[in-house]
Amino acid sequence: MPASHQTNCLATDLTNADRHLQFVMSQLVTVTDRGLYCERGDFYIDPWLPVARAIITHAHGDHACRGSGRYLTTDRGLGVLASRLDPDAVIDTVPYGDSMTIGDAAVSLHPAGHILGSAQVRIELHGEVWVISGDYKVAPDPTCDPFAPLACDTFVTECTFGLPIYQWPSAADVFEEINNWWRSNRDEGRASVIFAYSLGKAQRVLAGLDATIGPIMCHGAVQRVNAEYRQAGVCLPETEHAGLGVDKRDWSGAIMIAPPSAKASPWMRKFGDVSTAFVSGWMQVRGARRRRSVDRGFVISDHTDWPGLLDTIQATGARRILATHGRTGPLVRWLRESGYEADTLKTEYVGEHDDAEIDRADEQEPEA
Amino acid sequence: MKQFAALYQSLDETTKSNRKIAAMRDYFAVCSPEDGAWAVHFLSGRRFKRLISTKELRECCLQLSGISGWMFDECYSSVGDLAETIALLLPDQGRHGEGSLTKWIEQDIRALAQMSEGDRRQALAASWAALTGQERFVFNKLVTGSFRVGVAHGMLVRALSQVSGVDTRVIAHRLMGTWEPTAEFYQSLIGPDAGQTDHSKPYPFCLAHPLASKISDLGEISDWLMEWKWDGIRGQLIRRDGQSFLWSRGEEPVLERFPELIGPAAALANGTVLDGEILAWDASGVLPFGEMQRRIGRKTLGAKLLKEVPVRFVAFDLLEEQGLDLRSLPLKERRQRLESSLANAQVEPAIMPSPLVAAATWVELSQQREASRELRVEGVMLKRADSPYSVGRVTGLWWKWKTTAYTVDAVLIYAQRGSGRRASLYTDYTFAAWSDGQLVPFAKAYSGLTDEEIREVDRFIRQHTIEQFGPVRSVLPELVFELAFEGIQLSKRHKSGVAVRFPRIARWRRDKRPEQADSLETLQSLIRQ
Numbered sequence: 001m002p003a004s005h006q007t008n009c010l011a012t013d014l015t016n017a018d019r020h021l022q023f024v025m026s027q028l029v030t031v032t033d034r035g036l037y038c039e040r041g042d043f044y045i046d047p048w049l050p051v052a053r054a055i056i057t058h059a060h061g062d063h064a065c066r067g068s069g070r071y072l073t074t075d076r077g078l079g080v081l082a083s084r085l086d087p088d089a090v091i092d093t094v095p096y097g098d099s100m101t102i103g104d105a106a107v108s109l110h111p112a113g114h115i116l117g118s119a120q121v122r123i124e125l126h127g128e129v130w131v132i133s134g135d136y137k138v139a140p141d142p143t144c145d146p147f148a149p150l151a152c153d154t155f156v157t158e159c160t161f162g163l164p165i166y167q168w169p170s171a172a173d174v175f176e177e178i179n180n181w182w183r184s185n186r187d188e189g190r191a192s193v194i195f196a197y198s199l200g201k202a203q204r205v206l207a208g209l210d211a212t213i214g215p216i217m218c219h220g221a222v223q224r225v226n227a228e229y230r231q232a233g234v235c236l237p238e239t240e241h242a243g244l245g246v247d248k249r250d251w252s253g254a255i256m257i258a259p260p261s262a263k264a265s266p267w268m269r270k271f272g273d274v275s276t277a278f279v280s281g282w283m284q285v286r287g288a289r290r291r292r293s294v295d296r297g298f299v300i301s302d303h304t305d306w307p308g309l310l311d312t313i314q315a316t317g318a319r320r321i322l323a324t325h326g327r328t329g330p331l332v333r334w335l336r337e338s339g340y341e342a343d344t345l346k347t348e349y350v351g352e353h354d355d356a357e358i359d360r361a362d363e364q365e366p367e368a
Numbered sequence: 369m370k371q372f373a374a375l376y377q378s379l380d381e382t383t384k385s386n387r388k389i390a391a392m393r394d395y396f397a398v399c400s401p402e403d404g405a406w407a408v409h410f411l412s413g414r415r416f417k418r419l420i421s422t423k424e425l426r427e428c429c430l431q432l433s434g435i436s437g438w439m440f441d442e443c444y445s446s447v448g449d450l451a452e453t454i455a456l457l458l459p460d461q462g463r464h465g466e467g468s469l470t471k472w473i474e475q476d477i478r479a480l481a482q483m484s485e486g487d488r489r490q491a492l493a494a495s496w497a498a499l500t501g502q503e504r505f506v507f508n509k510l511v512t513g514s515f516r517v518g519v520a521h522g523m524l525v526r527a528l529s530q531v532s533g534v535d536t537r538v539i540a541h542r543l544m545g546t547w548e549p550t551a552e553f554y555q556s557l558i559g560p561d562a563g564q565t566d567h568s569k570p571y572p573f574c575l576a577h578p579l580a581s582k583i584s585d586l587g588e589i590s591d592w593l594m595e596w597k598w599d600g601i602r603g604q605l606i607r608r609d610g611q612s613f614l615w616s617r618g619e620e621p622v623l624e625r626f627p628e629l630i631g632p633a634a635a636l637a638n639g640t641v642l643d644g645e646i647l648a649w650d651a652s653g654v655l656p657f658g659e660m661q662r663r664i665g666r667k668t669l670g671a672k673l674l675k676e677v678p679v680r681f682v683a684f685d686l687l688e689e690q691g692l693d694l695r696s697l698p699l700k701e702r703r704q705r706l707e708s709s710l711a712n713a714q715v716e717p718a719i720m721p722s723p724l725v726a727a728a729t730w731v732e733l734s735q736q737r738e739a740s741r742e743l744r745v746e747g748v749m750l751k752r753a754d755s756p757y758s759v760g761r762v763t764g765l766w767w768k769w770k771t772t773a774y775t776v777d778a779v780l781i782y783a784q785r786g787s788g789r790r791a792s793l794y795t796d797y798t799f800a801a802w803s804d805g806q807l808v809p810f811a812k813a814y815s816g817l818t819d820e821e822i823r824e825v826d827r828f829i830r831q832h833t834i835e836q837f838g839p840v841r842s843v844l845p846e847l848v849f850e851l852a853f854e855g856i857q858l859s860k861r862h863k864s865g866v867a868v869r870f871p872r873i874a875r876w877r878r879d880k881r882p883e884q885a886d887s888l889e890t891l892q893s894l895i896r897q
Contacts, residue, residue, distance in 0.1 A: 163439075285446075286452055287449070
């Protein structure tokens, strides 16, 4: 679609360089070797290398890299982001929905429903609107502000679960399953251990647990994030730290929440007879469940499923869709066959990991 | 169908035997006899042939889900299982598979094979719409003949025994051989009375434990009968009602694969059941197991192979004579009857008694055992002369006393995490031997260390990892272990050029440096010429 700044380029004898420039100018946001870049505002969105100015959609490691000059995030997300950056990092915040001018562009952040403080980035220039979704989910989650689609011309969407085999069951049903599993483990004298990412997923799981069943214990990595969530006013059930110095207790009947990396660590050894579960969208597929070698796989994701992806794209009214991380090929082809202008935007985000081996190092706790 | 799919899910969700047994027991406790029969059928690994082609299933799924063929293929390649891909792609209508397993098997599944293509599509669509995703998955697995579930036979037997109060040995026997999954079968399986037994039915095999104690602890040698421990295929040869059957330990009928035994088997008296070993045996005597392997797995046996690798049935027990079950008689008596029965039938040497190993003292026996490798046997079997023929592995009556294994010193170079209770420890190791200054991997081994040693090795691995590839870590080549194994042969499929049989860790050689570990040449020199 023609953007107004292109109307200056009426010359008939464009050089190749000019043509290239014209193409770049039609892209409000481009991919550079440092990350998604908005030239007209001179800022990056979730850069993977240090830059002068970075807008951060959410605090997960693949979106929030250390060392940039200045950061902008939502006020709700300040706590979780600050604890993942260097102590002297400069972080500006803005409330959801407030518009600010950066360079030539009007920029605002809107709830993405992914984790606490997560945002979609809306950029407007001369009437043209781009929305960069960051990671998002459309299903309700009591631990973060709900996602709402934004009208735009170009929608840059994540695509972690970009296949129609990914259709999430209702979270209420899954939490009922989780609580039943915990209850029956307790009745049989076993401890329950849930593996979930320490930032976001763990808190969403906590919020769905029925605390009347038994004590809820957390791995240190999860417990730290819980404190940040509580500080931001998110209501979580009472939790205890299952760390050092508490080896000599009876764990049966308790539920432990731990990052996936803890599964292979000596931390696990103190619990005796346990039943283990992994909570992730990947658990939809039996093979992924079996590769994890846990007793149970519960399908709860902080990313949107396939129907949510299609509904969101339709709700934005965007004609051009750029898909980032995940297997984007099938979505892009599907969109093209349905009349959209669609392409893959090659980024270095990883979305929801499919493998315990690439769990982030900062989720590891010293061996206990 | 709902209950059976739920059972499948419980079995699939746990790796623990007790939980699997409990899940099956709970299912059998409430199911109808027909459903019980079908459940036993599938849980014991019996399957239908594929009832409907992949192409037809795929097309039917495309039509119902409205997705295009390329998208289906993308999904399939991501999931890796056709039955599951279809189960995930079809819309869930919130309906459970009502009706019994038997109704589903007979009316909705088996009937598909006889229908016209159009009717079949309609029937499939109706079935899929009436099931949840998980039930659809099980349904698809049954329809495509690919239903598998991780249940060992012994677990199924224990579940049935717990639910019926019938002894596991009786259940195991009733499950042997061929049977049809009918209500009558199920009732006779779990009922108190044996009823009429099928004349092809073998007895459950009696198995021996490896000798764990000192040989002299077994008491008087005169209380024992000794035989060679053969390295062939264990089998039960049956002659009843003018028909012959040869069953392998895996309960497969294998007589057709050994045509040279058909004539001799027919010469046995009716009502005879022999337990023994099928061995490759030519004019020079018994042949290595490798020769027998040339015959296993061949669909058709050429005249050349039959000539090069002839077989014999070497019998070491008589379980039935003149239709009478002899299993409770003492071995000594069964042995005498075995010898006279084979002599009367004039079937030697095609069917011959396994020779006894004569020794007056344990010392003499262990000297005889030293000759095992030259005799191409694995060692000696020790059976109490007064022992009955028991079901399964019973302690104290039969022992296998194998020859000392081969041993070499090897270097630990890769490690992988264990499973189950050892999932947090690196317990699965790959070992290497030297060749031209390089360490070449040749064996994987899992056991043989104490828990304490495992923890120590685990710590070493974590602190000395060179690289990680997925679940595998390459480790600084520092630790030397003595590996024991049962056999070794040349192999084109292994990088090292040798394949070892049943490798395990004998001990940790803390006294050895990696340079002192053995070489591949040493390994090759162990291969019998």
